[in-house]
Amino acid sequence: MRILIWHVHGSWMTSFVQGRHDYLLPVDAERGPDGRGRARTWDWPASAVERTSEELAGERVDLVVLQRPHEAGLLEAWTxxxxxxxxxxxxxxxxxxxxxxxxxxxxxxxxxxxxxxHVTHFNRVMWDNGTARTTVLEHGIPDPGHLYTGERESLAVVVNEPVRRTRVAGTDLMLDLARDLPVEVYGMGMDQLVGRAPWLEGCVHEDYRQSELHRALGAHRAYLHPYRWTSLGLAMIEAMTLGLPVLGLSTTEGPRAVPAAAGLLSNDPAELCARGGQWLREPDVAAEAGAAARAHALEHYGLERFLADWDVLIEGVVA
Structure with a gap:
């Protein structure tokens, strides 16, 4: 099957292109939002190939996966x-x-x-889909391995553009928690974050390849996911798969993704601070929760299940 799909969300695409199909990725000279092509910081298989808009005009396409409203217009203009x-x-x-x-x-x-x-049940029930046919295909990720050591007595957070996305990403909540507990932040836009919170100087990290990021995260005692309003953060699922226990808000799809044994989801920052402090004092308790997190993530968000679900959907749509 030859599938045309734009590179929009790198982590999700890293899983999707592991399937048994050929993936045609629009690319342009600027590698802008409509032409990013192959990933630069993830390892993708050779079956994910770049195509310019001119090249796509002569390609056979069996299926198009749209992810943004304007992509249907690009498809028609190019092909x-x-x-x-x-x-x-x-x-x-x-x-x-x-x-x-x-x-x-x-x-x-x-x-x-x-x-x-939709990628979560929460999303499907919250969007007004009208009479459109809908289904849910939950996330799945490659297993990076049990890399948890917990040797760094701090909480890890992964967020891109934390200042621009303050309310959505829960950056304000993270900064409040960072006054009481050691927090280290990974992602893009860290200079702006330090400008806003100078006490994080030396605790922010940028420009990691995915494999390097996984190993860095695994060294932390726990993972903090302060997002208020997100579909379901793949970084959180990856952290669970690494073996980290999780702290986060009890919002959107979080309660389905994080069982009680794997961490704490609460909308009370004081409760999150108390549990984080316990894990920093009691590494064995944190490791036990992290093991439960990994077991749950492997069972519910494994790559094989994800790809199999997509194959069933693809066959039904193309048939």
């Missing part, structure tokens, strides 16, 4: 194909609704040509 009419298509929705949660209408609501695929 002359209409999504769901001339070529089978699905719309993959990565995000929770950003407007009023129960009243945000999905851009592919009330049509039957292109099924809408």
């Amino acid at each position: 002359g194909l209409r999504a769901g009419i001339d070529v089978p298509a699905v719309y993959l929705e990565h995000n929770a609704p950003t407007g009023p949660a129960v009243a945000t209408r999905h851009p592919y609501a009330d049509q039957d040509a292109v099924p809408v695929v």
Whole structure:
């Protein structure tokens, strides 16, 4: 199967391109949002190939996976194909609704040509999909291995652009917690974060390859996921797979993803601070919770299940 898909979300795409298909990735000279091509910091198989818009005009495409509303227009402009009419298509929705949660209408609501695929059950129930066909295909990730040592007496956080995304990412909550507990932050946009919170100087990290990041995270005592409103952070699932116990807010899909034995989800920052402090004092307790986190993540968010679910969907749409 030859699948056309834009490189939008690197972690999710790293899992998707591990499948048995050929993946056509739009690329342009600037490697901008509509032409990123192959990943630079993840290892992808040779079956994920770059194609310019001109090259795509002559390609056979069996399926298009749309992820943003304007991509159907790009498809037609570049290839002359209409999504769901001339070529089978699905719309993959990565995000929770950003407007009023129960009243945000999905851009592919009330049509039957292109099924809408949500990555969490929370997303499907919160978006107004109208009469569109919908399904849920939950996340899956490659197993990075049990890299947890917990030797660093601090909490790890992964977030990109933490200043711009303050409320969504829970950066304010993280900074409050960092006044009481040692926190180290990984991601992009760290200079702006230090400018806002100078006491984090020396505790922020940028420009890690994925494999290097996994090993760095595994050294921390626990993982903090302060996001208020996110679909389901893959960084959190990766941290669980590494063997880290998890602290986070009890919002969106979090309660399904993190069982009680694997950590603590609470909307009370004082409770999160207390549990984090316990793990820093009692490494054996943290390691036990981390082992439960890894077991749960492997069972529910394994790569084989993820790829098998997608194959079933693909076969049904293309048939």
